[in-house]
Amino acid sequence: MSAEDVYNRISVLRAERGVSRKDLAAALGVHYQTIGYLERGQYSPSLFLALRIAEYFEVPVEIVFSLRPFPRLGSEVK
Amino acid sequence: MSAEDVYNRISVLRAERGVSRKDLAAALGVHYQTIGYLERGQYSPSLFLALRIAEYFEVPVEIVFSLRPFPRLGSEVK
DNA sequence: TCAAAATGTAGTAGACCTACTACATTTCTA
DNA sequence: TAGAAATGTAGTAGGTCTACTACATTTTGA
Numbered sequence: 001m002s003a004e005d006v007y008n009r010i011s012v013l014r015a016e017r018g019v020s021r022k023d024l025a026a027a028l029g030v031h032y033q034t035i036g037y038l039e040r041g042q043y044s045p046s047l048f049l050a051l052r053i054a055e056y057f058e059v060p061v062e063i064v065f066s067l068r069p070f071p072r073l074g075s076e077v078k
Numbered sequence: 079m080s081a082e083d084v085y086n087r088i089s090v091l092r093a094e095r096g097v098s099r100k101d102l103a104a105a106l107g108v109h110y111q112t113i114g115y116l117e118r119g120q121y122s123p124s125l126f127l128a129l130r131i132a133e134y135f136e137v138p139v140e141i142v143f144s145l146r147p148f149p150r151l152g153s154e155v156k
Numbered sequence: 157t158c159a160a161a162a163t164g165t166a167g168t169a170g171a172c173c174t175a176c177t178a179c180a181t182t183t184c185t186a
Numbered sequence: 187t188a189g190a191a192a193t194g195t196a197g198t199a200g201g202t203c204t205a206c207t208a209c210a211t212t213t214t215g216a
Contacts, residue, residue, distance in 0.1 A: 006126050020192065031175050036193065043173060046202080047128045048084050051145050061139035067129050098162065109205050114163065121203060124172080162213070173202075183192070 006044040007066045010035065013057045028052055084122040085144045088113065091135045106130055 014024055021039070025032035030049065038045055044065070045053065054061045092102055099117070103110035108127065116123055122143070123131065132139045 006129060022192080032192095033176080033194095034174055036195095037174085040194080044125050046173065047122050047125050047143060048145075049174090050125045050128070051084060051139075051143065055145065061129075065125060065129065067126075067133065100162080110162095111164095111206080112204055114165095115204085118164080124203065127203090157216100159216090160214080162211100164211070165209085167207090169205085171202100171204080173200100175199085175201105177197090179195085181192100181194070184190080186187105186189090 005041065007069050008038060008041075008044070008064055009070055010053065010064060011039040012070075013059070013064060014039075017057070024056070027056055083119065085147050086116060086119075086122070086142055087148055088131065088142060089117040090148075091137070091142060092117075095135070102134070105134055 010024075014021070019027075021035040022032045025035050028035075028049065034045075034049075037043055044050075050061060050065055054064050057064060088102075092099070097105075099113040100110045103113045106113075106127065112123075112127075115121055122128075128139060128143055132142050135142060
């Protein structure tokens with residue numbers, strides 16, 4: 001996890017909505033393994049794909065992607 | 079301009095704030111020509127760089143980048 | 157006006173993103 | 187429990203992003 005990495009909550013959003021990787025990949029028009037790589041943090045998506053992922057989930061980009069780790073559910077937000 | 083292109087308002091935001099490409103590039107830690115390529119739409123940035131650009135301008139990602147062209151100032155927003 | 161600053165174009169090289177295939181492992185469900 | 191679905195790992199190949207250098211052109215400002 002280098003200093004250039006981007007954190008994402010794709011798996012969380014996908015779980016919330018009960019969508020499989022294959023479904024998400026199909027909706028986005030990408031290979032289903034690509035979703036796996038993103039969720040495992042092996043690399044971060046292009047901006048084009050990131051914008052479409054946020055659009056798919058109907059949330060701002062910052063809800064899905066961040067330069068800093070996302071807090072866990074229930075943890076304090078100062 | 080392929081179907082995979084992302085539109086951006088980097089030059090507009092930069093003009094609003096009176097920042098040169100060189101200044102912006104230095105603040106972001108990228109090569110100044112990289113900013114030129116982005117503004118001319120020759121390619122779109124990585125997600126990592128896009129997030130840092132939005133952070134630099136202190137605006138949501140969607141203010142800087144979009145899957146659709148930005149309306150001009152003063153044009154109707156339906 | 158003339159120099160400096162800003163911007164545009166061109167080219168090489170390397171790293172990263174994505175597609176795709178194949179197969180192993182885990183989880184779900186009938 | 188057996189099969190199906192979902193997920194993880196591995197490897198190749200091609201396209202895109204970024205750094206960097208060099209130089210031309212345009213704009214700015216003293």
